[in-house]
Amino acid sequence: MFETKDTEPIIELEKVGIRYGRGPEVLSNIDLSxxxxxxxxxxxxxxxGKTSLLSMMYLWQKPSRGRLSIFGNNVNFANRNSLSLFRxxxxxxxxxxxxxxxxxxxxxxxxxxxxxxxxxxxxxxRVNELLKWVEIxxxxxxxxxxxxxxxxxxxxxxxAVINRPDILLADEPTGNxxxxxxxxxxxxxxxxxxxxxxxxxxxxxxxLINEFKYPCxxxxxxxxxxxxxxxxxxxxxx
Amino acid sequence: MIWKFKSSRHQELPLSKDSSNLFLKIMIxxxxxxxxxxxxxxxxxxxxxxxWNASILGSLTVQIVPVSNADRQKAQxxxxxxxxxxxxLLEAMPEAKKVTPLNDGQLxxxxxxxxxxxxxxxxxxxxxxxxxxxxxxxEINFKQLAEKLxxxxxxxxLDNHKLWLNKLINFAAGLKVLALAVLLLVIGVTSGAIFYTxxxxxxxxxxxxxILHIMGAKDTYIAQQYxxxxxxxxxxxxxxxxxIAIPIIFLIAHLAGQIEGGxxxxxxxxxxxxxxxxxxxxxxxxxxxxxxxxxxKHTLERMM
Numbered sequence: 001m002f003e004t005k006d007t008e009p010i011i012e013l014e015k016v017g018i019r020y021g022r023g024p025e026v027l028s029n030i031d032l033s034x035x036x037x038x039x040x041x042x043x044x045x046x047x048x049g050k051t052s053l054l055s056m057m058y059l060w061q062k063p064s065r066g067r068l069s070i071f072g073n074n075v076n077f078a079n080r081n082s083l084s085l086f087r088x089x090x091x092x093x094x095x096x097x098x099x100x101x102x103x104x105x106x107x108x109x110x111x112x113x114x115x116x117x118x119x120x121x122x123x124x125x126r127v128n129e130l131l132k133w134v135e136i137x138x139x140x141x142x143x144x145x146x147x148x149x150x151x152x153x154x155x156x157x158x159x160a161v162i163n164r165p166d167i168l169l170a171d172e173p174t175g176n177x178x179x180x181x182x183x184x185x186x187x188x189x190x191x192x193x194x195x196x197x198x199x200x201x202x203x204x205x206x207x208l209i210n211e212f213k214y215p216c217x218x219x220x221x222x223x224x225x226x227x228x229x230x231x232x233x234x235x236x237x238x
Numbered sequence: 239m240i241w242k243f244k245s246s247r248h249q250e251l252p253l254s255k256d257s258s259n260l261f262l263k264i265m266i267x268x269x270x271x272x273x274x275x276x277x278x279x280x281x282x283x284x285x286x287x288x289x290w291n292a293s294i295l296g297s298l299t300v301q302i303v304p305v306s307n308a309d310r311q312k313a314q315x316x317x318x319x320x321x322x323x324x325x326x327l328l329e330a331m332p333e334a335k336k337v338t339p340l341n342d343g344q345l346x347x348x349x350x351x352x353x354x355x356x357x358x359x360x361x362x363x364x365x366x367x368x369x370x371x372x373x374x375x376x377e378i379n380f381k382q383l384a385e386k387l388x389x390x391x392x393x394x395x396l397d398n399h400k401l402w403l404n405k406l407i408n409f410a411a412g413l414k415v416l417a418l419a420v421l422l423l424v425i426g427v428t429s430g431a432i433f434y435t436x437x438x439x440x441x442x443x444x445x446x447x448x449i450l451h452i453m454g455a456k457d458t459y460i461a462q463q464y465x466x467x468x469x470x471x472x473x474x475x476x477x478x479x480x481x482i483a484i485p486i487i488f489l490i491a492h493l494a495g496q497i498e499g500g501x502x503x504x505x506x507x508x509x510x511x512x513x514x515x516x517x518x519x520x521x522x523x524x525x526x527x528x529x530x531x532x533x534x535k536h537t538l539e540r541m542m
Binding site: 058060080081084085086087088089092098099100102103107110111112114115116159 | 248250252445446448449450451452453454455456457459539
């Protein structure tokens with residue numbers, strides 16, 4: 001159930017449009033096909049529709065028109081329970097972190113595992129290991145609201161990857177950390193990608209895009225274009 | 239299902255800090271108090287109805303009215319003879335379990351509430367009364383029995399208590415329906431309060447719920463957290479309500495016991511009734527839990 005064949009796109013958008021209420025379309029006629037294990041940057045000016053596109057990909061927003069398929073399933077016809085099961089296979093890092101501020105860092109990272117019904121023993125093992133890796137191991141029991149911006153960002157990333165997701169979507173994941181940590185986090189994403197995770201990172205960080213030679217999904221004038229690492233200098237707008 | 243609180247140790251939703259918790263606790267306490275007192279009333283009326291019904295089915299009274307005779311001595315002898323013949327006839331009935339002619343002392347004690355201690359009943363034209371207890375399930379043809387009695391005791395009349403007890407039974411049954419309606423109303427009002435406070439809370443915690451959904455939580459995961467919290471409030475509120483209700487029930491029972499005539503005496507609460515009343519916190523907890531659970535599921539499906 002919900003499995004895709006290796007040759008099938010893991011995310012597919014066909015003539016997708018999205019609008020909020022009766023406003024104009026934020027995205028129009030988007031066609032996009034991401035293969036399993038691909039790695040893309042998502043770029044575009046503020047208001048270009050990056051967040052809307054990501055929110056469709058993590059199944060929070062349904063397209064106003066067109067077809068969105070994920071793991072080979074047409075989302076337009078999926079029921080609430082199926083959507084929940086799909087979401088468990090998608091890791092998301094938000095620009096504003098969207099952590100549960102009133103619980104500990106540990107509980108935030110453990111959330112996707114608890115939601116999936118994993119045993120507490122296994123959760124403890126996995127979460128402690130990952131928190132150590134993102135260097136939050138000293139403040140695991142600290143209430144999240146007391147953590148610094150950088151710490152929160154690392155907790156948010158740990159929460160997104162703890163489930164070893166099939167798809168990882170990150171909105172400015174390196175915005176609040178120094179270059180060393182940014183590089184380390186990028187290496188984590190690359191490691192996950194090597195294990196088969198499809199990664200999409202929305203960013204304005206030119207250094208990051210130039211350092212890691214991955215294709216870009218460029219949003220401009222409500223439309224989308226994929227630019228490979230070799231040709232992107234002329235076409236892209238960050 | 240609803241009973242599986244896998245995540246009860248980890249409440250991602252900060253429900254314990256909801257300001258509506260105190261309101262719900264007080265609301266449930268009041269509801270359970272009203273429920274307990276009304277339920278006690280229903281159970282008491284029920285036991286009264288059972289006893290009265292048993293009286294109708296299980297007994298009859300034969301009355302032998304005094305003979306009109308200027309010679310009181312003769313009249314008294316005649317009425318006693320008729321009583322003896324009637325007792326013999328009744329004892330011979332296969333349906334009769336026990337036949338007891340009431341003696342002067344018993345007649346006096348029956349009349350004491352109305353006439354006091356100072357009246358000598360021998361001075362009054364008193365009827366003789368025979369109390370007949372019937373075997374359980376016995377069916378009597380009252381018309382036939384009355385005819386037979388008339389042959390041995392022309393002054394005898396048969397009273398199977400049906401007329402006046404039926405009126406009482408109808409009145410009590412009406413009261414019972416009314417009390418049951420009050421119980422339903424209490425459940426309805428409490429469920430309504432839980433419904434609206436839960437909906438308000440869902441609005442307050444919209445951001446957390448959104449994160450839970452994005453992490454893959456099903457509606458049931460969120461509903462279970464609400465159900466767990468509300469069940470706890472229902473239990474605490476229920477215990478408080480029952481603790482207040484018990485002395486009130488005892489007080490009402492005490493006051494009712496002071497009414498003479500024996501009618502209210504029949505309205506005793508059995509051990510089973512007390513168990514039902516003491517178990518009310520579990521019931522309120524269950525109702526609260528179910529209401530919160532289905533409110534969350536219903537609301538989330540419409541919200542997102």
